[in-house]
């Protein structure tokens with residue numbers, strides 16, 4: 416099982432790497448720097464398939480555009496190198512919609528939705544799909560979401576991708592009105608999912624909640640706590656990913 420894990424920033428990538436026993440090895444591909452980790456007994460980076468878990472970790476940049484470009488470059492490099500990825504995981508910290516996703520909780524996305532990809536109209540926000548373009552939601556494999564949540568104790572729900580961090584109660588309420596099922600907002604999931612979809616690879620998104628979505632209070636973000644939750648989650652997630660087989664477990 417070959418997995419690409421895309422985070423926004425190096426601190427999130429390193430929190431994922433800390434879940435693995437051996438230090439990560441660095442590799443450079445055109446446009447990206449990858450850190451490779453593995454469970455003991457896993458094949459090297461040149462092998463693919465449903466065998467033991469091996470992952471490439473990528474600090475893909477902040478926001479959906481940077482994340483899509485970086486993830487797309489990593490996916491293309493792996494394919495051209497003859498060792499395509501079996502799964503892409505977008506991981507990191509995120510804002511939780513109170514009270515459902517409190518600070519310190521973990522969320523596995525059952526929907527990855529671009530919440531601000533559309534047009535403002537006199538009647539309010541209209542998603543691009545209603546304008547006749549593209550997609551605004553990617554759906555991770557249900558069996559993988561179920562198994563990942565069961566193993567980690569995560570909540571499951573929609574994770575919104577935004578290009579602007581919410582900074583007011585009004586905006587938080589508006590997002591929740593449009594997406595009542597949303598638990599988290601973050602900034603990369605939809606971009607990573609678009610890249611994965613372009614390569615025909617399934618996607619998962621995992622977020623550790625560092626702050627409530629609402630009025631801006633950056634000093635109150637519990638980044639260290641959320642990064643520790645992310646490390647703990649990947650310790651439990653890796654064996655699940657190792658045993659999950661995309662070819663016969665798509666539901």
Ligand SMILES: O=C(O)c1cccc(C(=O)CC[C@H]2O[C@@H](n3cnc4c(=O)[nH]cnc43)[C@H](O)[C@@H]2O)c1
Nearest residue numbers: 423426477478508509510580581600601602603638
């Ligand atoms: O300053 C640090 O040490 C540090 C360490 C790790 C991560 C960060 C970030 O600022 C990550 C930015 C990343 O986090 C997501 N995020 C977190 N909370 C929210 C939110 O309320 N709304 C939207 N996005 C959020 C997002 O994916 C950013 O890319 C700093």
